[in-house]
Amino acid sequence: MKFNHSLQFNAVPEWTGKYIAYSNLKKLIYSLEKSSKGGNDGNEQVADEESALLTDTSRKPEEIFKLALDDELAKINEFYIEQEAQVFQEFDELILEEDEFQTSVLDDTDMDDIYERRRSSADDKMRVSRPKLKDPFAATTSESRHQFDQEVFGQHDENAENYPVDIAKSTGSLISADSGSEDFDDTEEAVNRRKTTRSRSQGDNRYSARNRSGSRTLPWGFLENQFLNEKRINLKKKATQIYVSLCELRSYQQLNKTGFTKALKKFDKTIGTKLRTWYLENCVDKTYIFIPTTEELLDEKVDKAIALYARVATSNDNKQARAELRLHLREHVVWERNTVWRDMIGLERKAHGLTTIAGGDKKIQLQGDQPTILRNGKTHWTIMGIDIPRWLHGTRAVKLYIILPIFFALLRLETLEDTAQANCLAVLVLASYLWATEAIPLFITSLLVPFLVVLLRITKYQSGDRMMAPDVANFIFGQMWNNVIMLLLGGFTLAAALSKFHIAKIMATAILSKAGTNPNAVLGMMMFVSWFLSMWISNVASPVLMFSILQPLLRTLPTGSSFAKSLILGIALSANIGGMASPIASPQNLIAIEVMDPAPTWAEWFSISIPVCFFSLVVTWAYLIVMFRPGNTVIQPIRVVKESFVFKQYFIIVVSVCTIILWCLNQQLQDILGGTGVIALIPIVLFFGTGLLTSEDFNNFLWTIVALAMGGIALGKAVSSSGLLVTIARVIESKIDGFSTFGVLIIFGALVLVCATFVSHTVAALVILPLVNSIGMSLPDGHPRILVMASALLCSAAMGLPTSGFPNVTAICMTDEVGRPYVTVIDFIKSGVPSSILCYGIIMSVGYWVMTTINY
Incomplete structure (x- = not known):
C-alpha cells in the first residue's frame, strides 16, 4: 500500500487535517523537479505562495523544500503538544477519581466491626436494626439508607432510595433483607460457615487497591452495591478511552515520523540531493514530538493506563488488562476505518456520478407499464411492478439475444450434410461472435467450447465415424493441455x-x-x-x-x-x-x-x-x-x-x-x-x-x-x-x-x-x-x-x-x-x-x- 493511502487509512478522522500533508509535499517535489529542469509553462496553475517560491531563482530546491517541511513540522508539533496536554490532564483527573473510589471502599477492619455488631444482635434473637446508623443491614427508610451511604461510603446520591444496601449477600451469608429486617442464624455451625465464607471471600476477591503509597485493600466480594458498581464501570470506560487516546497519540507520532522520512527520501531520489539524513537528525529528531523523552513519557503513560485498568477491572492482572485494552483498541480502529473508508467510497461514487452527468449522459426515469428506476446508481427494468434482473436487459443481454438464436438456427437447419460438421460450424460461429462481442468473458467462452464439443459429439474417429461422448471428452481435454x-x-x-x-x-x-x-x-x-x-x-x-x-x-x-x-x-x-x-x-x-x-x-x-x-x-x-x-x-x-x-x-x-x-x-x-x-x-x-x-x-x-x-x-x-x-x-x-x-x-x-x-x-x-x-x-x-x-x-x-x-x-x-x-x-x-x-x-x-x- 502506498504511504498516502496508508496515512488516510490509519489517521484519526478528527485529526485528518493535522497530519503531514504528504500529497502536497509530493506535488511540491514534482514542481521543483520540473522548475529545476525548465519544465514549467504558462499553462501551470500553482498556489501564489508556492509559485513565488518556485520562481525565486535565488533559492535552491533544498531550501524551498526545507521551508515546506519546517511549516509541516511546526504544525504537527504544535498540535501534538496541545493534544498531549489535554490527554495527560484527563489522565491525571482519572487517577484522582480512582483514588477517591478506592478510598470510599471499606477496608477489612470496617467489615469485621459490621459482623461483630450483627453477631451481637443475633444473640438477642431480635430483628436487626441499626440505631444511630451503625448497622447497614437494618436500614429500612430512604433517609437511613442515604445517611448510611454518606457515613460508610463517603458518597452522596439523591436516588439512594432506589437500590438496597445488600453487601452481605455477596459473601454467601444466609441473610435476607425483607421489610427492613432480617432473620439471622446464630448456631455454631452457621457462625463457622460465615467465618469460613468471609475469609475465603476476602482472600479470593480482594486485591491491593493501590500500588502507590497509601494503598488499601479492595474487597471485591462486597461490591454488589449498585452505586459502587456503576462507579467502577464508569472508571473502566474512562480508562479504556484514555488508553485509546494515548495509542492514537503514539500512532500520530509514528505516522508523521514515517511521513517525513518518506517525503525526504522521495525528494532526494527525485532531485538528486542528500537532504534526508541531515534534516532528520537536525530538525525532526530535535522537535518535541519526536525526541526520545517524549516517546518514553508516552510509553510510560500507556503502561500506567494499563495498570489503572487492571486495578479497576481485572484484579491487578496486567496481562489480562493489556489483552482487553488491545481488543478495545482494535474494535475502535476497525470501526473508525470502516467509517472512514465508507465515507471515502461514498465520495468516490458521488464524484463518479458527477463525472457521468458532466459527460452528458442522461438518466431518465420513466413512468408507466415499463418504467426504469434508479437504484444505487443502476437502472432496473420492471414489468407490472416486478424487477427484471439487469443481466436480462443490459447490453450484453442484447448481444446474447442476437447470437444465441443464430447458434440454435444453425443447429436446427443442418447447413451441411455431415452432422458433425454442421454442429462444428454452429459452435465455430457461436465462439467467434462471443469472442468478438465479449458478450460473456473471453475465458468463459473458451471453457464453453469443450462443453459444446462433447455435448454435440463434434469430433470423429480416424474411420470417419462420430466419437462417443466419453471418447470426445478424453480426446478434447487431452489436447487442451499440451x-x-x-x-x-x-x-x-x-x-x-x-x-x-x-x-x-x-x-x-x-x-x-x-x-x-x-x-x-x-x-x-x-x-x-x-x-x-x-x-x-x-x-x-x-x-x-x-x-x-x-x-x-x-x-x-x-x-x-x-x-x-x-x-x-x-x-x-x-x-x-x-x-x-x-x-x-x-x-x-x-x-x-x-x-x-x-x-x-x-x-x-x-x-x-x-x-x-x-x-x-x-x-x-x-x-x-x-x-x-x-x-x-x-x-x-x-x-x-x-x-x-x-x-x-x-x-x-x-x-x-x-x-x-x-x-x-x-x-x-x-x-x-x-x-x-x-x-x-x-x-x-x-x-x-x-x-x-x-x-x-x-x-x-x-x-x-x-x-x-x-x-x-x-x-x-x-x-x-x-x-x-x-x-x-x-x-x-x-x-x-x-x-x-x-x-x-x-x-x-x-x-x-x-x-x-x-x-x-x-x-x-x-x-x-x-x-x-x-x-x-x-x-x-x-x-x-x-x-x-x-x-x-x-x-x-x-x-x-x-x-x-x-x-x-x-x-x-x-x-x-x-x-x-x-x-x-x-x-x-x-x-x-x-x-x-x-x-x-x-x-x-x-x-x-x-x-x-x-x-x-
Whole structure:
C-alpha cells in the first residue's frame, strides 16, 4: 500500500487535517523537479505562495523544500503538544477519581466491626436494626439508607432510595433483607460457615487497591452495591478511552515520523540531493514530538493506563488488562476505518456520478407499464411492478439475444450434410461472435467450447465415424493441455522472476541512461527497450514496467507536451511490435506454433521476427518524430537504478538464459527433453522450488489467458477432427483459384489486420489461423507455414485503436499528477493506424522475403 493511502487509512478522522500533508509535499517535489529542469509553462496553475517560491531563482530546491517541511513540522508539533496536554490532564483527573473510589471502599477492619455488631444482635434473637446508623443491614427508610451511604461510603446520591444496601449477600451469608429486617442464624455451625465464607471471600476477591503509597485493600466480594458498581464501570470506560487516546497519540507520532522520512527520501531520489539524513537528525529528531523523552513519557503513560485498568477491572492482572485494552483498541480502529473508508467510497461514487452527468449522459426515469428506476446508481427494468434482473436487459443481454438464436438456427437447419460438421460450424460461429462481442468473458467462452464439443459429439474417429461422448471428452481435454500451455506458463514464470527482483527494471534504466538528452534518441531508446522487454516478459508486463520508469521524466515535461505523447505512444506501439519477437511474447504466437506443422524452432522464429521487428521499429519511430516533432524539447537524462545484483538475481539470470538457449535448441534436444513444454518446467521448478517465487506469484499468473489459449486449441482440434476445416478450405480455394501464396497472403493479411484491430489479437488468431493454415495446405505451391507465420505477426501489428491490445489500453489510461490524460483516442488513431499499415507493408515484403529465403 502506498504511504498516502496508508496515512488516510490509519489517521484519526478528527485529526485528518493535522497530519503531514504528504500529497502536497509530493506535488511540491514534482514542481521543483520540473522548475529545476525548465519544465514549467504558462499553462501551470500553482498556489501564489508556492509559485513565488518556485520562481525565486535565488533559492535552491533544498531550501524551498526545507521551508515546506519546517511549516509541516511546526504544525504537527504544535498540535501534538496541545493534544498531549489535554490527554495527560484527563489522565491525571482519572487517577484522582480512582483514588477517591478506592478510598470510599471499606477496608477489612470496617467489615469485621459490621459482623461483630450483627453477631451481637443475633444473640438477642431480635430483628436487626441499626440505631444511630451503625448497622447497614437494618436500614429500612430512604433517609437511613442515604445517611448510611454518606457515613460508610463517603458518597452522596439523591436516588439512594432506589437500590438496597445488600453487601452481605455477596459473601454467601444466609441473610435476607425483607421489610427492613432480617432473620439471622446464630448456631455454631452457621457462625463457622460465615467465618469460613468471609475469609475465603476476602482472600479470593480482594486485591491491593493501590500500588502507590497509601494503598488499601479492595474487597471485591462486597461490591454488589449498585452505586459502587456503576462507579467502577464508569472508571473502566474512562480508562479504556484514555488508553485509546494515548495509542492514537503514539500512532500520530509514528505516522508523521514515517511521513517525513518518506517525503525526504522521495525528494532526494527525485532531485538528486542528500537532504534526508541531515534534516532528520537536525530538525525532526530535535522537535518535541519526536525526541526520545517524549516517546518514553508516552510509553510510560500507556503502561500506567494499563495498570489503572487492571486495578479497576481485572484484579491487578496486567496481562489480562493489556489483552482487553488491545481488543478495545482494535474494535475502535476497525470501526473508525470502516467509517472512514465508507465515507471515502461514498465520495468516490458521488464524484463518479458527477463525472457521468458532466459527460452528458442522461438518466431518465420513466413512468408507466415499463418504467426504469434508479437504484444505487443502476437502472432496473420492471414489468407490472416486478424487477427484471439487469443481466436480462443490459447490453450484453442484447448481444446474447442476437447470437444465441443464430447458434440454435444453425443447429436446427443442418447447413451441411455431415452432422458433425454442421454442429462444428454452429459452435465455430457461436465462439467467434462471443469472442468478438465479449458478450460473456473471453475465458468463459473458451471453457464453453469443450462443453459444446462433447455435448454435440463434434469430433470423429480416424474411420470417419462420430466419437462417443466419453471418447470426445478424453480426446478434447487431452489436447487442451499440451506443450504450448506449458510454454505459456514457463514464459509467465520468467516474467514474474525478472520483474519481482527488479532485474528488468535495472537493465532497462541502465540502457535508457545511455540515451543522453536528445529527445529523438530518448524516444528511440525507449521504444527499443520496450520492444526488448516485450520479447521476454510479454507485451502485457512490458508497458507497465516502462511507464513506471518513464514517470519521473514525464513529470519534468510541460503540460500538453508533444514529446510526452510521443513517448507514451512509442512505448505502446513498440510493445505491440515486441509481441512478434519471440514465441512467448504474446498468446497469438503460441497459437500459431500449435497450428503449424512442423512447429517452428526458436531459431527459425527469431530469423524471421528480428528483421521484421527491426524495420517496424525504425519506421514507427521515424513516423512519431515526423508527427510530433519533439526535437526542441529540453529533457534530463534518465537516472540509473543504483542497485547491485545479488546471488538470487544472478541465479535468475542464469536460469532464464539457459532456458531460452534450450528452447532455441529444442529440435536438436527433442529426443532427450521431448519438447518445449518439458523445458518450461525447468524455471518453474527452480524458481518456485527454491522459494524465489511463491504460491501468490503463481496465483497471479494470467490464468484467463491460459484458459483462452486452451479454448482456442480445443476449437481448432474440433474443427480439424470434424472435417469442417477441409470443407471451408475447399470453398475458399474455389474462390481464389489461380492465386499464388503471396496473393493469398496479401488478401488474408489485410483481413487479419482489420479483424485484430477491432477485436483482441488473441481472438483473431484463434479464429483465423487454423483457416489460413488449411487454405495454405490446399494451394498448389502450398506454404502454409508462411501464411500462418505472417498472419500471426500481423495480429500483433494491429494497433490502430486504443482497444486493439493491452499496451494500447495501458497507454490510454496514463494520466499526469492532476489526472489529465497524456494521449487521446484521436492521437492513437493518428499514430496507430499509419503504423499498422507500415508494419503490414514490412511483413508483406521483408518478412515474406526472409521466409522464402530460408525455405520456411
